Amino acid sequence: MPDMTTANTLNVLGICGSLRKGSLNRALLRAAQEEQPEGMAITLCDLHEIPLYNDDLYLPTPPEGVRAFRAAIAAADALIICSPEYNFSISGVMKNAIDWASRPPSPPLDGKPLALMGASPGLLGTVRGQLAMRQVCIFTNMIAMNKPELFVAKAHEKFDSEGKLTDAETRQKLRAFLVAFSQWVQRVHAR
């Protein structure tokens, strides 16, 4: 665990569970970068280079993209997972990446503070997907913040064609969410 009393910056890795160019969830993560509170630096990672999980590929040396992903998680003070909801669960892309990161030795997810958020054109804004993600947190031992929650419903109406968050209320909620997350992560690291 990094020493949050001496580190000046809270380094947060944002992981998007969608690969598509026009992803609303990546747009939400970009908006989070715009709204990150002082002392927080959100970096986004890319899951394009993560192959489908195969134990035969894991040993003796995992694929390059997997090693880079695990290293990025290990280096981060905290994670934000922003995944689409697919069929009432998290996307396969997201789950696959987590599976790679969950393997020994020294699984980097172990004990990592985490915020969940998500965007959907639907009315519930990834409520069920986030609940499914909380189940994954149990075995991987990620420590997910319970409250506040962030669900962006009708998301296609809240971003413009460039992926910019245009909805003022969502932007305000996002800002408050990130401030709460920053304070909560510092409490987790202090324990």
Ligand SMILES: Cc1cc2nc3c(=O)[nH]c(=O)nc-3n(C[C@H](O)[C@H](O)[C@H](O)COP(=O)(O)O)c2cc1C
């Ligand atoms: C296979 C599939 C399953 C989906 N299932 C759900 C769902 O259960 N709940 C929901 O709100 N949206 C669902 N959607 C719609 C996604 O929320 C929507 O495509 C969203 O834009 C995906 O996130 P992205 O924009 O970040 O790629 C589904 C989409 C796909 C392709």
